[in-house]
Amino acid sequence: MSLVVQNLRTLLNTTAGAVRAVDGIDFELRKGECFALVGESGSGKSMTALSLMRLLPEAGRIASGRVALDGIDLLALPEAAMRAVRGRRVAMVFQEPSTALNPVLTVGRQIVEVIERHTKTSKSPAREKAIELLRAVGIQDAERRFEEYPFQLSGGLKQRAMIAAALAVDPEVLIADEPTTALDVTIQAQILELLARLQAERGMALLLITHDLGIVAKMAHRIAVMYAGEIVELAERDAFLRAPQHPYSQKLFAALPTPQRRARELAVIRGQVPALTKKFDYCRFADRCDYVFDRCRVEAPRLLEPAPGHFARCHLRERGVAPPRSATGGAGEGAVRQEGSAGVVLEAKNLKVHFPIRKGIFRRTVGYVRAVDGVSLELREGRTLALVGESGSGKTTAGKAILQLIPPTEGSVRFQSEELTRLSRRELRPRRGAMQIVFQDPYASLNPRLRVAEILLEGMRSLGVGASDAERTERLRQLLAEVGLPADSLERYPHEFSGGQRQRIAIARALAVNPKLIVCDEPTSALDVSVQAQILNLLRALQERLGIAYLFITHNIAVVDYLAHEVAVMYQGKIVERGKVDEVLRHPQHPYTKQLLAAVPTID
């Protein structure tokens, strides 16, 4: 079995014109191998997967190319014949398990459906087979789960059920499109392990689409890096991890936050992915590349082979192989952090947030959800405390309760040695400026109907920062420079900015009122690695310059290791471990912390 993709081009019709989402890619997927397609958002990796399955959205169409499965061109098949291939020979697992299963059918029914569609199996053997599959994907108590509906299953179980359905008729190729992005890191580790085991057992070919280099390092046999609709590098895993040959791949590694890079700037990729509406007759990475030279702007590079089996689309590789990346670089001086005796800005003691569960017409309280159940922490001036935990651990609720955005049920929050929990809304108002928040989703955190100037002025006006709008606007111009936005941004609307730029606006909005503490609620988890590096650099620079304390809420251990001074691990509403970053991350004491750290996929 082999799946050969040749010169695949996929176009998407948009209002801006036809976007070349996939612009001529070639690769081969061999039996029994895991081939990873890596790239940032907009690189065309998901469109590639959908093109292979011929499941493109209405606006998309395949312009040219060949997808040969054992010599049969899938793109030339009539739709009816293609339907027999989908699921039977090529199956797919999607990113979001909660929407990929039909909520009104039982899990078992959905797997049996696949079996019945593709094989002449009668009802009861199909049922037997489905239960067997559920067991094979590691679902305990498979008979009971067979009868259950998707809402009764957790995210991880749903993804397992999805995988079971995909594997129902032993497909030769499994396409997994970001199969673990929506899952917690411990669940992610289990799912990845499951995929690796099933692939080895069944000898399937696995096309793994991901943006996470850690997952690639753990799973892939061969890797292709996609950028702006093209494959820019293709190599065996070890060769790729040792010495990436394309400047873009090199940058991706350099942008990863690691403890060795603490107190140093992370590498960033300047500029943005070019608009894919035009035809490229030059290198599409040229505008963002550090090694750019004249030829890059006039001639599109071919896919060269600097080392056997290692391909890269870069003119530089004509001069030979790039040196291995300086992976660890030794624990630099940055790793040591000076112990300050700075004053305590924030102190939370035994903080609890319980949400009442109400029932009946009189809304009687019948119980409580203990979202935050006794959290104590301490944060000093100009330092970063990372609050780590998985989804549902209550870390975001804790952050909002500290800012009094959600009223705490119990406990105390002292900010600049002042008790906040007893203050009324009116009394809190003058203190709001000193404590601010930056949110996760750069698209939901800015009002789309307001211009950037209005967004930034709102808080200053409300808190009386600056005497007049003229004075405030003057301050805004400085702020924009500080967070690295062009000066003409003030008159524009949020939709004109990219995700990273929007996050800069959100940071500027918080900075506008001169805060002493910023609660950063997963500020980089919706961003690509290279953009994440920019935001982390910005946050670190601001802290050094302005002495702001960060309460950094995240699930990303690498970011914690890079940015934080201290760390608190949250689990089920409680803090299970607290301490200096190096102590907690190198020598975890609590079993949950150990489990969490073991689950993080790492490159080295």
Added chain:
Amino acid sequence: MTPVVLATDALLWLLVAAVVVYALYCRRRPHLAAPWKRVFQSKAALVSAVVLGCYLVIGLADSLHYRSAGSVEVQSLLDRMLSVLRQKGEKTYSAPLGTRLYAKEQIETPDGKHVRDYPRLRHGGTHLEDERQRATDILVRGAAGLAAAAVLWALLYFASRSLARRYPYVPWRAAWMTAAVILALAGPIASLAPHYHVLGTNQVGQDVLYLALKSIRTSLAIGTLTTLVLLPLGIALGVMAGYFKGWIDDAIQYLYTTLNSIPGVLLIAAAVLMMQVVIDRHPEWFPTAAQRADFRLLVLCAILGLTSWTGLARLLRGETLKLSQLEYIQAAHAFGVSDARVLGRHILPNVAHIVIIAMVMDFSGLVLAEAVLSYVGVGVDPATTSFGTMINSARLEMGREPIVWWSLAAAFAFMFVLVLAANLLADAVRDGFDPRVSVGGALAV
């Protein structure tokens, strides 16, 4: 001649002014202009807009009232333009383009004999010396009207060409075609109307075409003025329920659930009948009959508004619940921004598209509701012409032998075109404003 400003006139013109202001406001804001631009890229929307525009012109011409010196009767600009129709009353029914009444009478022939026959009309077709010339006369006049319409259309076409060059994305061909159809109908009618009753006459001999044209204002008033009551209630209660949650939400929800469970017609009938008693007790409030009828129309709008805000409130409550969880609202809370400002700056602008869609979609429903209520007898004042009262009188006409169909047909045709155009426009507006429907499927890669 003294101008008379009826309450509904003032409000209608105020609404027109508000729409103009809104349009100017949108022009400068790309995020507001873009959906409207999408709306007018649709052919159906443009055709509907042209049709509705014609209705609007007629309705507004009927909303400029005055009183001639020495007369107690209040007239509108439209009445004056159509005085040729208004003053040519017959005795009773006559068929469209007829020359004789639709009922037999004793008539005295020139030679002194009494026969029972259909008498000649007092106005319709009196210029004909011989009734046998009627067909040719109609054809000639119709053709002349058509020719005039063609000239008018050509003028319009050349006048709007520069506009078409400025807004090339609008499907102007559709607009010109619609204008051509409308003119092709209006031209012959206009040239025939001074000499015939184009759509016949009703029981008391009034010209049906005139009645139908007069009904347009009533429909527009009901369809638009009701929103003046409906919108503030629906928006305020819906947004408050969704934003404040807790007991405020409970109270508002109970209120609209209760209101919804009372049959609408019953509630409206009770309110209208009560208002009628008040109006009858205080004749001194209304110097003229026109003002009294107008007051009743206004009250009907208010009552319809008071009983139909629940749907909008429910929609807005849901949307606000969703919005208030968004991070920019929480960011505003983190700045200590007051609730009133959060509602005004963050929530309202972001639910505005729902309000616009609901308003356009409600319009046709309200026009139909008026017809039903007037038919039942709890609608507008019997002195006000409306599609409902026309249909109400058709109840007797359809039972008559031979039947009189033109009143009902005219009311039906005029109302059908109005409601159809409004519905098509509403669909286009919904598509234009709905973020999930995007032209050409602008998807993220």
